[in-house]
Amino acid sequence: VLMSVPDFYLLLALAAALPAYMNPVLVYVLIIGIxxxxxxxxxxxxxRGMTLSVREREYVExxxxxxxxxxxxxxxHILPSTFSYAIVAATM
Structure with a gap:
């Protein structure tokens, strides 16, 4: 359900819903949070897919x-293998 909402339309709805007199920094933080x-x-x-893949590897067995x-x-074993993707995805 969450992935079915397009980001652009969500941003338009947020811009219409937030009052114009709000602090721009607060608006930015709210939009980033949402x-x-x-x-x-x-x-x-x-x-989840990476975790399922790593748990079947030989060193985990x-x-x-x-x-x-x-x-x-x-x-x-499992967390260090998935952290690399999580760090890169979070910085993007």
């Missing part, structure tokens, strides 16, 4: 066979 709320779904979908807990596998 756009990030709408845009997180695409990034979450990609991160080796860690699982050595008896590491799920929390250790997530923090040592």
């Amino acid at each position: 756009l990030s709320f709408v845009g997180w779904a695409g990034m979450a979908r990609i991160i 080796a860690a699982r066979s050595m008896g590491q807990s799920d929390l250790q596998i997530i923090t040592r």
Whole structure:
């Protein structure tokens, strides 16, 4: 549902809904906040796919066979593999 709303029309609706006498900095922060709320779904979908892919890799299977807990596998293997994409996507 969140990905079905086009950003341009959302910005037009926000510009019409916000009063003209508001501080421009506050308007900017509100628009950025709303756009990030709408845009997180695409990034979450990609991160989920990466996580599902990484958990099937050999080094994760080796860690699982050595008896590491799920929390250790997530923090040592899966999260570092997905952080690279998350950092780049967040800066863009």
